[in-house]
Amino acid sequence: xxxxxxxxxxxxxxxxxxxxxxxxxxxxxxxxxxxxxxxxxxxxxxxxxxxxxxxxxxxxxxxxxxxxxxxxxxxxxxxxxxxxxxxxxxxxxxxxxxxxxxxxxxxxxxxxxx
Numbered sequence: 001x002x003x004x005x006x007x008x009x010x011x012x013x014x015x016x017x018x019x020x021x022x023x024x025x026x027x028x029x030x031x032x033x034x035x036x037x038x039x040x041x042x043x044x045x046x047x048x049x050x051x052x053x054x055x056x057x058x059x060x061x062x063x064x065x066x067x068x069x070x071x072x073x074x075x076x077x078x079x080x081x082x083x084x085x086x087x088x089x090x091x092x093x094x095x096x097x098x099x100x101x102x103x104x105x106x107x108x109x110x111x112x113x114x
Contacts, residue, residue, distance in 0.1 A: 038089070042096060045086050 004010035021027025051057055064083050089096040 037085075038096065041082060041086050041089055042100075044082065045089060045100075048086075 003013050018026070019028045019030045020032060021029070023029045047054075048057055048060065060083060088094065090100075091097060
């Protein structure tokens, strides 16, 4: 897949698009890791929004000075790890944020839940 080595700059011998093709079409069937990463981060964002009383959520909120609200705050102070990428997804104007907020609905109950 690569040409080079021994400290020299390596050159790709095959285009990434070809490697991502299904095997039946001459590729190796490698998934798009950017899409997979976004999906996993979105899953954690959704879990953060939906899981009430979870210890991991309280820890994340404490470490990153977040409220326990549905959406992470828009401030981008020094944030490390996957939470930084989740905050980038939640930033105004990002494609993921637009899709999430456009399809967001909140159902209000009868007020009996504390």
